[in-house]
Amino acid sequence: MALSLEVSGLSHTIKLHKGSNLTLLDNLDLRLDAGEHIAIVGASGCGKSTLLSLLAGLTPYQSGQVCYRRDNQTLPPAGILAQSGFVFQQFHLLPELNALENVALPLQLRGERDAERKATDWLTHMGLAERLKDSISQLSGGEQQRVAIARALCVSPQILFADEPTGNLDETTAEHVMSLMLKGARESGAAMLLVTHDMALARRMDKAYRLSQGRLMLCH
Numbered sequence: 258m259a260l261s262l263e264v265s266g267l268s269h270t271i272k273l274h275k276g277s278n279l280t281l282l283d284n285l286d287l288r289l290d291a292g293e294h295i296a297i298v299g300a301s302g303c304g305k306s307t308l309l310s311l312l313a314g315l316t317p318y319q320s321g322q323v324c325y326r327r328d329n330q331t332l333p334p335a336g337i338l339a340q341s342g343f344v345f346q347q348f349h350l351l352p353e354l355n356a357l358e359n360v361a362l363p364l365q366l367r368g369e370r371d372a373e374r375k376a377t378d379w380l381t382h383m384g385l386a387e388r389l390k391d392s393i394s395q396l397s398g399g400e401q402q403r404v405a406i407a408r409a410l411c412v413s414p415q416i417l418f419a420d421e422p423t424g425n426l427d428e429t430t431a432e433h434v435m436s437l438m439l440k441g442a443r444e445s446g447a448a449m450l451l452v453t454h455d456m457a458l459a460r461r462m463d464k465a466y467r468l469s470q471g472r473l474m475l476c477h
């Protein structure tokens with residue numbers, strides 16, 4: 258069943274090495290309905306990746322409420338990890354595994370019998386059929402990004418967190434990959450939170466918010 262998200266009064270401050278504080282999120286509210294696709298834009302360094310990481314349960318949040326709902330169940334961010342996919346800005350692929358092994362791993366961890374076939378299919382969709390056995394270091398930045406996207410989508414997540422997922426791709430490949438991401442998410446009814454600097458891409462989402470001074474403002 259699909260997941261929705263409600264965030265209220267979320268605040269997050271980090272300590273800089275000089276001892277000063279930097280408030281990234283300041284009493285922030287957000288609602289993400291089941292299957293809804295939302296873009297978050299904003300200036301470099303304003304806290305977009307931090308917000309995504311807090312919402313995905315990868316970083317503990319300091320104050321406020323982040324609450325996922327499925328049916329009548331309420332879950333904390335850590336409770337949705339098994340149902341979520343994350344495309345990191347720096348990919349976070351495992352360098353000791355090849356492309357196919359990177360994508361197959363989350364499927365194997367879930368006990369999928371045909372993990373390799375599914376992983377092959379996703380990498381083929383991403384235009385990497387000829388690169389399955391290449392090690393990560395042999396792939397370009399854009400190719401690594403597509404492996405990371407295949408890894409996030411292959412588990413049919415109920416919610417997809419994507420941090421600049423097309424930042425390293427040329428225009429044509431970006432369009433192709435983004436269409437696949439949107440199609441994959443729509444087909445599985447997954448909600449999506451996408452961080453991007455690309456306003457054209459942001460406009461393709463159901464809603465777009467600008468993160469500024471710790472709060473989200475609706476752009477469209």
Ligand SMILES: Nc1ncnc2c1ncn2[C@@H]1O[C@H](COP(=O)(O)OP(=O)(O)OP(=O)(O)O)[C@@H](O)[C@H]1O
Nearest residue numbers: 271272273281299300301302303304305306307308
């Ligand atoms: N764990 C941390 N310790 C110290 N500073 C941090 C930490 N995490 C993030 N920051 C700082 O918080 C600010 C926001 O970082 P974040 O990566 O969330 O920004 P962003 O909006 O995603 O930026 P960009 O668009 O450039 O990717 C930056 O100044 C960053 O250096």
